[in-house]
Amino acid sequence: MVKRASPFKKALFFTGIFLICFFILVPFYFMIHVSLKADYDPNKMSFSDFTTRNYKEIFGLIQSSETEFFGDEITRANLEPVLKKIAELEEITSSRDAYTEYVHNVQLKEKEKELKDIVDLVIDFSGMKVEDREAFTERAMKNGTEEAIVLEENMKSIFGANDIKKFNDLRSEIEKALTDESISAGLERARSQLGAYQAQKNRILEEKASEFPFLKYLGNSLMFAGTSALISLFVAILGAYAFSRLRFKGRGTVQRSVLFVYLFGGTVIMVPLYQMAVKLGILSSPLGTSIYLIMVYVIQTLPVSLYMLGNYFRTIPYSIEEAAIIDGCSRVQAIFRIVIPLSLPAIATVYIYAFMIGWNEYLFASAFLGLKSYKDLFTLPIGLSTFSGSAHAVWGRLMAASVVSAIPIIIIFSLMQKYLTSGFTAGGVKE
Amino acid sequence: MQSVSTMLKNENRLGWRLVSPTVILLMILILYPVAYNIYISFFDYGITRSTFVGIDNYLRVLKDGAFWKSFFITVGFTLMTVGGSLLLGLGVALMLNKEFKGRSIVRTIVLLPYITPLISIVFSWQYIFDPSLGPFVEIFGRQLRWISPQLDLLNNSNNAFIVASIFNIWRNFPFVYLMILSRLQSIPDEYYEAAEMDGASPWKKFTNITLPELYFVMGAVALMRGIWNFYKFDEVYLISKKAGTLPIFIYERVIGTTSPEFGVAAAIATILMVIMLGLITMYVKKVLKW
Numbered sequence: 275m276v277k278r279a280s281p282f283k284k285a286l287f288f289t290g291i292f293l294i295c296f297f298i299l300v301p302f303y304f305m306i307h308v309s310l311k312a313d314y315d316p317n318k319m320s321f322s323d324f325t326t327r328n329y330k331e332i333f334g335l336i337q338s339s340e341t342e343f344f345g346d347e348i349t350r351a352n353l354e355p356v357l358k359k360i361a362e363l364e365e366i367t368s369s370r371d372a373y374t375e376y377v378h379n380v381q382l383k384e385k386e387k388e389l390k391d392i393v394d395l396v397i398d399f400s401g402m403k404v405e406d407r408e409a410f411t412e413r414a415m416k417n418g419t420e421e422a423i424v425l426e427e428n429m430k431s432i433f434g435a436n437d438i439k440k441f442n443d444l445r446s447e448i449e450k451a452l453t454d455e456s457i458s459a460g461l462e463r464a465r466s467q468l469g470a471y472q473a474q475k476n477r478i479l480e481e482k483a484s485e486f487p488f489l490k491y492l493g494n495s496l497m498f499a500g501t502s503a504l505i506s507l508f509v510a511i512l513g514a515y516a517f518s519r520l521r522f523k524g525r526g527t528v529q530r531s532v533l534f535v536y537l538f539g540g541t542v543i544m545v546p547l548y549q550m551a552v553k554l555g556i557l558s559s560p561l562g563t564s565i566y567l568i569m570v571y572v573i574q575t576l577p578v579s580l581y582m583l584g585n586y587f588r589t590i591p592y593s594i595e596e597a598a599i600i601d602g603c604s605r606v607q608a609i610f611r612i613v614i615p616l617s618l619p620a621i622a623t624v625y626i627y628a629f630m631i632g633w634n635e636y637l638f639a640s641a642f643l644g645l646k647s648y649k650d651l652f653t654l655p656i657g658l659s660t661f662s663g664s665a666h667a668v669w670g671r672l673m674a675a676s677v678v679s680a681i682p683i684i685i686i687f688s689l690m691q692k693y694l695t696s697g698f699t700a701g702g703v704k705e
Numbered sequence: 706m707q708s709v710s711t712m713l714k715n716e717n718r719l720g721w722r723l724v725s726p727t728v729i730l731l732m733i734l735i736l737y738p739v740a741y742n743i744y745i746s747f748f749d750y751g752i753t754r755s756t757f758v759g760i761d762n763y764l765r766v767l768k769d770g771a772f773w774k775s776f777f778i779t780v781g782f783t784l785m786t787v788g789g790s791l792l793l794g795l796g797v798a799l800m801l802n803k804e805f806k807g808r809s810i811v812r813t814i815v816l817l818p819y820i821t822p823l824i825s826i827v828f829s830w831q832y833i834f835d836p837s838l839g840p841f842v843e844i845f846g847r848q849l850r851w852i853s854p855q856l857d858l859l860n861n862s863n864n865a866f867i868v869a870s871i872f873n874i875w876r877n878f879p880f881v882y883l884m885i886l887s888r889l890q891s892i893p894d895e896y897y898e899a900a901e902m903d904g905a906s907p908w909k910k911f912t913n914i915t916l917p918e919l920y921f922v923m924g925a926v927a928l929m930r931g932i933w934n935f936y937k938f939d940e941v942y943l944i945s946k947k948a949g950t951l952p953i954f955i956y957e958r959v960i961g962t963t964s965p966e967f968g969v970a971a972a973i974a975t976i977l978m979v980i981m982l983g984l985i986t987m988y989v990k991k992v993l994k995w
Contacts, residue, residue, distance in 0.1 A: 287800065294797055295814050297875070302817065304840065305829040513727040521713075522720030528728060530989075535735050537929070537985045541936045541952035542978045545745060545959055545971045546738035573734040576727065605719055634823040636939040641960050655824040659943055662828060669838070672828045680825035687820045688813065695816070695883060 305680075309673035328674035332488040356475050363468040373461045374452070381460075382451050389415055389444050393425060400428035417445055486668075488675050490650070491657035495679075498564070498639075498653055499632030502571030506628045507621065509572070510579030515609050517580065518587040519595075536577035540637045548641050560648050570638050575628035582627070586620040587613060623693045626686060633683070654679055739978070746971035751964065762972035772973065775954040778866050782873075782941070782950055783934045787927050789874035794881025795923070799915075801882070802889045819879035827943040830872050834858045865945035872944050873934065881926050888922040889915070928988045932981060951977055 309328055366376040393411050397404055402424070404410045414421040429438060450456050516522070517529060547570060556562040594616070595608045603611065614621065636655040643651050644660070652660065654675075662672055687694055749758045766772050801812055818826070833841050836857040846854035858868045896914050905913070938952040946953070951973065958970040 287803075287805075290796075290800060291805075291811060294800075295811060298814055298818055301826055301829040301833065301875075302821075304832055305826070308829075308832060509726045509730065512723040516720045516723035520716050520720035520723070522717040522724075525720065525724075528724055528731075531731055531736075532727070533989070534985065535731065537932050537988065538735070538981070541938050541955055542974045542981070543735065543738040543742060544955070545967055545974055546741040547734070548959065549745065549750075549967060550738065550741065569730070570734060573730050576730065580727065630820075630822070634939065636823075636943060637956070644960070654822075655939070655943070658824055658828070662831070669828075669832060673832070676825040676828050680821050683820060683822050683825075684817070687816075691813065691816075694820075 305673050305676050308669050309677050311670055328670040329678070331671055332486060332675050332678065334489060353475065356471055360468065360471045360475060363464055363471065367461060367464050367468055370457070370461065373464065374457055377451055377457060377460060382448065385444060385448050385451070386415070389441075389448060392441055392444075396425055396429050396432065399432050402428055415445065415448075417449065486661060486671055486675075487657070488671075488678070491652055491654045492679065494651055494657075495633055495654040498568060498571060499629045499635075502568045502632045503575060503625050503628035505568070506572045506575040506579050507625050510576060510583050510624070511609070511614065511621070513576075514580050514583035514587055515613060517584045519592070532577050532580050535573065536581065540574065540635075544637060544641060547638070551642065557642060560651055563642050563648060564651060567638060567642050570642075571632045571635060574635070575631045578627050578631070579624045582624050583617070583620060586617050590616050619693055623690065626690070626694065630683070742971050742978075743975055745967055746975045748968050750967035750971070758968070762968045763976075766969060766972050766976070772954065775949050775951050778948070779935065779950040779952075782866050782870055782948075783931055785870045786873040786877070786934050787930050789870065790878040790881050790930060791923060791927055793874060793878040794926075795885055795919070797878065798882045798885040798889055802886060815882060816879050818876045823876075823939060823943065826876070827872075827940075830868075830944060831859060834868055836860075859945045860947050862947040862949050865947040866941075866949060869941045869944045869948040869950075873937070873940055876940065877930065877934075881930070884922055884926050885919060888919055892918050924991070925988075928984065928991075932984045932988065935981060935984070936977060 310324055310326065311328075366373050390411060393414050396402070397407070397411075410421050413419045414425045416422060426438075429441070433441070447456075513532075517525065551557050551563075551566055556566045590613060595612055598608050598612055599605065634655065635653070636659070639653045639656045640659075643653070644656055658672065658675060746762055747757060747759060749756045749761070797815060801808060801815065833839050836842055836855065836859075841858075842852070842854060842856060845851045846856060858864055892915065897910060900910050900914060936952055937950070938956065941948045941950055942953055942956065955970045955973050955977075958973075959965045959967060
C-alpha cells in the first residue's frame with residue numbers, strides 16, 4: 275500500500291528493490307561476462323577481448339588443444355619426469371643381464387649405504403666403543419658375525435621392534451639380492467612398473483588432446499536425471515493414487531515413512547549405500563553403476579512426486595472415476611484412462627521437479643562414478659567440478675558450460691512459472 | 706453385487722499392490738541402509754578389514770577435536786543460513802506484496818537463484834571470490850583496501866564456511882520468500898482496513914496483524930531449512946571443499962581418501978541422524994498435517 279507514501283519512502287522502497295535485484299543478478303552477470311571472454315592468460319592475469327569462442331568450444335565446433343592456451347609448457351613439465359623414468363626402466367629391463375647388472379651396480383649399493391647408515395647410527399647413539407670403525411661396520415653388516423651380534427644387542431636399547439625388523443629385512447635383502455629368485459621377482463616388478471609409467475604417459479598425451487567433453491556430460495546428466503524422474507513418476511502415480519483414493523491397512527505408516535525420506539538426507543545413507551554396492555560388486559561394471567545410481571535418484575525424488583501428486587489427485591472429483599467404474603472400467607484402467615489425462619499439468623510439473631533433483635545431484639554421482647572414475651558416465655556436476663579442479667581449467671569454458679546448462683531450465687521455468695511456483699509451496703522441493 | 710466386506714478387502718489388496726513398488730524401494734534403499742549404517746558404526750571397517758569394536762568409533766569421534774570443530778561449524782552454518790534466508794525472504798516477501806510497476810519481472814528475478822541448476826551457478830561464485838582474478842578481492846582488496854589483497858576466502862578452512870553460508874542464503878531465500886508470500890496473500894484485507902480505521906500505524910499493523918499470521922509458516926520453513934541445511938552437502942562442497950561442515954567431514958573420510966574409515970564415518974552419520982531425527986520429530990509433531 276504505497277498510495278499515500280511520501281516520495282522519500284517511495285525512493286527508499288525502490289532502492290531496496292534495486293539492491294535486491296542487484297544482489298541476485300551479480301553472479302549471473304559474471305557468469306555471462308566471463309563466458310564471453312577469451313581464455314585466461316596465466317601470464318597476463320587478465321582476460322582478452324569479447325568472443326563466442328568458448329561456446330563453440332564446448333559444443334565441439336572448434337577444438338583448441340591445451341597448447342593454444344598454455345603453450346607446450348604444462349604438458350612438457352608433466353611429461354618430462356615420466357619420460358625419464360621410462361627410459362631408465364627400459365634400459366634395465368631390456369635383458370636379464372642388464373637387470374642383474376643394475377641390481378649389482380645401483381640397487382645393491384643404495385641398500386648397502388642405507389644399512390651402513392643404520393649401523394653408524396647405532397654406533398653413535400648407543401655409545402659403543404669401536405676401535406676400527408670401518409672394519410667393524412663392514413663385518414657388522416653381515417648376519418651372524420660376532421660384530422653383528424654385539425650390534426644387535428646395542429640396537430635393542432635404542433630401536434623399537436619395528437625398526438629392528440626393518441633392519442633385519444634390509445640385511446637379508448642385501449644377502450639375497452643376487453640370487454636367481456630375487457632377480458626374477460625384481461625384474462617382474464620393474465616391468466610392471468614400466469607398464470604403469472607408460473600408461474601414465476599415454477594418459478598425459480591423451481588428456482592434452484581431448485577437448486572438454488561438455489556434450490558428453492550433458493548427455494549423461496539428461497540420461498540419469500531423465501530416466502530416474504520417469505521411473506519415479508510412474509511409481510509415484512500408482513502410490514499417490516493409493517494414498518489419495520484407497521483405504522488400506524498401514525497406509526498411515528507408509529505415508530509417514532515417505533515423509534521421513536522427504537526430510538532425510540543423502541549424507542546419512544551414503545556410507546551404507548556405497549558399502550552395499552561394493553559388497554554386491556555393482557560398481558565393477560559401468561552398466562551396474564548406472565542402474566544403481568538411477569535407483570538411488572529414484573528414491574531421492576520419489577517423496578516429492580508422491581506428495582505433490584497425492585495432493586493433486588485429491589482435487590479431482592471422485593465422481594468422474596465412479597461413473598467410469600460403474601460403466602465397467604476397472605480401478606487400474608480408471609487410473610490410466612481418467613486420472614492421468616486429467617492431471618497432465620501436475621504430472622509435467624512433478625516430472626520437472628524430479629528431473630531437477632537428479633540434474634543437481636553431486637554426492638552419489640561422485641561416490642559411485644568418481645571413485646572408479648567412469649569418466650564416460652560423468653554427469654554435469656561431477657564432470658564440471660572435476661574439470662574445474664584440473665590444471666586445464668579455463669574460466670571461460672566453465673562459464674560457457676554453466677550458461678548452457680542453466681538456459682533450458684530457466685526457459686522451462688519461465689514457461690511454466692504458474693504451475694511451478696505453486697508447486698514449491700505445495701511441497702515440491704526436496705534437497 | 707459384491708458385498709461390502711469383499712469390496713473393502715479388494716480395496717485393501719489393490720492399495721497394497723499399488724504402493725508395493727514404493728514400499729520395496731523404501732525398504733531396499735532407505736530402511737536397510739539406515740540399519741546397515743548403524744551396524745557398520747560398531748565395526749572397525751576398512752577396505753579389507755572389519756572387526757567388531759563396540760562403541761569405540763563413537764568414543765573416538767567424541768574425543769576428536771576435529772569432529773567438534775566441524776560440529777560447531779555445522780551448527781553455525783545452519784543458524785546463519787536459516788536466520789539469514791528467513792530475514793531476507795521475509796523482507797522481500799513484504800516488499801513484493803505491495804503493488805508497483807514491474808512487480809512481475811522482479812518476482813521472476815527473485816526466483817532465479819533457486820531455480821538455476823546448482824552446478825551452473827557455483828563457478829560464478831567461485832570466480833567472484835577467486836583470490837587472483839575475482840572481482841571481490843579486486844574491489845575490496847586491491848582498490849578500496851578494506852581487506853587484505855591476499856585474502857583467500859574459499860580455500861581457507863577458517864572462513865570458507867562464511868562464503869558457503871552467504872551462497873546458501875542467496876540460493877535459498879527465494880524458497881522462504883515464496884512460502885511467506887503465499888501466506889501473506891491469504892491474509893484478508895479487512896484486517897488491515899479495520900486496523901486503519903482504529904488509527905494503527907504501519908508498524909503496529911505489521912506487529913499485530915502480519916507477524917502473528919506468519920508465525921506458523923515461518924516456524925515451519927525455519928525448521929525445514931534447518932533440517933535440510935544441517936546435512937547439506939552439494940551446495941557447500943561445490944563452493945568450497947574446505948568449508949568443513951559435518952557432511953564434508955564424513956565425505957572426506959570415505960570418498961576423498963585412500964584409506965577410508967567406514968566405521969568412523971558411519972558413527973558420525975549416526976550422530977547426525979539422531980540430531981536430525983529430533984528436528985524431524987519436532988517438525989512432524991508441530992507442523993505437519995499430511
